[in-house]
Amino acid sequence: MNDRIQNTSLLTGFYLLVFTAAVFAVTTLLFLVNVTVTAANLFIALAATLAFVWFAAKTYFPDRYLLYFGISLLLSAVLFFMFIGVSGHYYDLSYDGQTYHQEGILQLAGGWNPFYDKPLGEQGVPYAIWIDHYAKAGETIAAALYAVTGQIELSKVFNFLLILASFFLSFAALAEVLPRKRGIAVVFALLLACNPVSIYQSLSFYVDGQLGSLLICLVSLSVLIYLRYSHYLMIAYALCMALAINNKFTAIAYVGIFCIGLVLALYIAQKHALLKKMLIVMSASAIIGAAILGFNPYVTNTVRDHNPFYPLAGEDSKDVVAAFTPTSFMTMNRFEEAIVSYFSQTEGNSTKRDETKLKTPFTFSMEELQYYGIPDTAISGFGPLFSGVLVLCLLVLIMSFLFNIPRTMVVLGLLAILFAAVFINYAAWWARYVPHLWLLPFIIALLGFSFQERKVIRGISSLMVGVLFINVAMVSYSYFSLQSNANRNLKHQLQTLKQAEQPVTAYFSYAFSNKNRFEEFGIEYKEAKEEPKCESGMELQDSGTIVCTK
Template sequence: MNNRVSLIGYLLLVFTGINLLAASFLVIMNQSIHGYIFIFSFFVSLIFLFFATEREQRFSRKTVVNLVIFIIIIGGAIKISEKFYDFSYDGQAYHQEALIHMKDNWNPLYEQLTTGTAQDLWINHYAKGIWYLGTIIYELTGNIESAKAFNFVLLISTFLILVGYLQTKLNNVGLVIVVSSLMVLSPVVTNQIFTNYNDFFIVLLIINLIVGYLNYYETPNYKILINIFISIILLVNIKFTALGYALILTGIPILLYIYNFYIAKASRKEKKQKILLLAFTICSSFIVAIAFVGSSSYIKNTITKGHPFYPLAGEGKVDIITVNSPAGLSDLNRIEKMYVSIFSETYNGLEEEPKTKFPLSVSKEEIFYSKATDTRIGGFGPLFGLIVILTLCLSLIYYRKIDKEQGYVFLILVTVIMISIMINPEPWWARYVPQLWIIPLLFVLLIVINKIKSYVAYAILLVYMLNILIIGYATMGDLYNSQMAMEDQLESLKAYSNEAIPIEFGVYEANRARLEEYGINFKKVDSIEGCQNIIQLTYSTARACLDNQQN
């Protein structure tokens, strides 16, 4: 915690958490979410920086540099998010729509959204933590794309926290950076980081939470408890499944301390104090996460609909899986589904059944499907099946050489993570169980921490890198092409100034914010049927009719 890398990482996490808590307070007080929360959170974060820095260094040049780096990361995150459009389905269909309504003073706790569209159901009842954060930035900048800024803030925060922790375990800085990068740049993260999707937050916060539990187990202090507290609050309010994941992950400290009770040399009094403080932190974080931050979802859903997870559970629940499941999966159990997804060709369609493949092969079709924000089959990349096979080989070859205590800690981590994966009835979809990505990397870490020379371990890291390069190439290439196409279209629409351009938005009503911010004169219409000169926005259902327009 005392090194710069960890400190900046925790500072970014604290900043994110304060923004969420402050926004939740305003919602409960029946107030709108405002951009000044950002400024308030910044100054509160400075207080954390002051007390988290060693006393003799609080007014040193090093602290000033830390502050400058913090500001650069926050500012850079906002600028990057502003530059890239969200082309995802969920992002344009209801995530941005929720942001627009919250910016326009809709209070999700006391008011029911009644626009008459199908998106009302999801916006009214889904967990809203990420929307609170996005609304703060959106309200501050007036740019709806800037709402993605916390995507990059949390990504960098997780990376720095992980690097800081692994530096205490490994002397090889290069290896620490490589493993940390692979941990945080999973396919789900890579595919979704430039969108308003929220699945990728799950794996980042699970990493943060695991590091927090391990850190506290080894060197407990109040700064680590703050990390655990904020990580749980954020995780619980991403989506409903994340609440289950957060609860299951509490098995990590429980099992660690059960083991520690029999072997640690600390006195029983010291153990008791440490465990009680951690237990209090975890319990209070769940209470705050559900009853305070989650009041507009978990509590409101329970009161109004009889179930905290409505509309995915309870009376009148909506089945969103059947229509999204590829052919051939319905008759399989969850283990079979996960196996099929891992060892089949990467594919995002629904009509064809998954096709198993040779683990070393990568086809053009797989690269094409790897760019999707919600790739269904093979969503961890075309080489993840090979990674799993190599990991099994690694464990079989070297399990006898592992230090017993480290092996036990590793077993706890893997067991708890696997349980969190298998409680989900649909573990075939990578976006639903993004934490699966980190398990093979934990095997590699166990080997290198035990200073075992293994070509298999380095082969796994190499395949991980190739896998990410494939997905990054497909994702960034498609993003660049889409970005260029969208900018050309918006410029074309802006050039027509004779009269308001009729726009049929379809499902993507939120595209109105994009057009308004670009200065395009338009009017919403229900249909442009019969129009001869149509521009359909890239990756959008919005269509503009230019029949009566003149350049």
């Protein structure tokens, strides 16, 4: 029974991850032959996913593969339609989401081929520097779904699909590590998947949360490959790699370090045959992911701007973090910045922050919770109780050293890999840029639970899990309640405009996505290029859009 549950979870994780990666791969491969986004892309990807899971089911359920293929397909389909409903109920009210993310989706769905067509910057498209040059897996998969549905907000469903994939795959991995502790495996997998960054970006088109989910998938697949290798795990690993490195520039470094971690583990365990296979898979995935699937931006950036990571590197590079960095951080190194950030009161991103305010671990204020209603919480971005979790992590590590040094050294080796993948980013103080730091307490909690005979350390580990659960619940409640209120206000405003005399005059500021919303509500408008002076009007919720009705 346990193996059936574990393998069903694995197949469901395959469905969700492979489908998302296949949508991206199909779309970009069609770009190579100069075919733009169409509704067919999604269905080609679905067919490829079904074929993959069909053969995987035959491996994991040789006697009853049809049943479990169907069960995992039904579960995946139910979750897909459930969360596509959630996604469509909410507008993305984030700054970046309403500017270049949604604009990129609309341009791709409208026929722009980033591999061959003229850069959008040469066509006068707003915020084109980010659309032209950034990695765009998130926008590509969203555009493919938008081509099918015609409703852009539904495309946020991929945020939830990757959260769910990280849950099912991490449960499969944890069930392998903890074969007699399925309850702990479920709780850990749920908390891992509910990374606060993934939660408070789930209703937006930001991609940091997607990357956090993908990195959890990658680590989970690494564990499964190490413990119970199969060709299907290897293929899923390769697809996860390719999708991640096209999600954000920084993912190349993160994925590379996690790959090194798996290579070292296989080498130490003297699994040399498997090591050779994985080196080939990793190398091929990196090359195909960057040079073919990532032709834009990595190749086009190199050709046009002489650096694959332009505009964040190279001539006239831009520092997108500097303006939001507290001035008090200027005298600190990246390690000190991270410690101060995660032990401080929660704050949103701001260009006017002089210093942060340290707080006592395990404490929080109601004011702090409002900052989890936005997708780019800057200070203490892993939740109001994360500093307390870090204190408990330190206690478990100290006690484990006293009880079993060799076991603790193994865990320190894992933490060294994780810290390398975190602090390679100079902005490790900002949670959205290092969402995989969320793995830290779970690695240490597993160490604590490994001491069967030591009730105190196991008790502290249990307390840590309890605090993590409360922390995630607080972030989730704050985010969804604040987003619900904001969306309710915006929908009321749009209904009011629909009943006003048409056409209205609209100055869209940065939120050109409101043009789509006007069309959906049947609101006729005349666009103003400068902010108008109104006798009667309103500013739309969280978008800077000014609308004059008179």
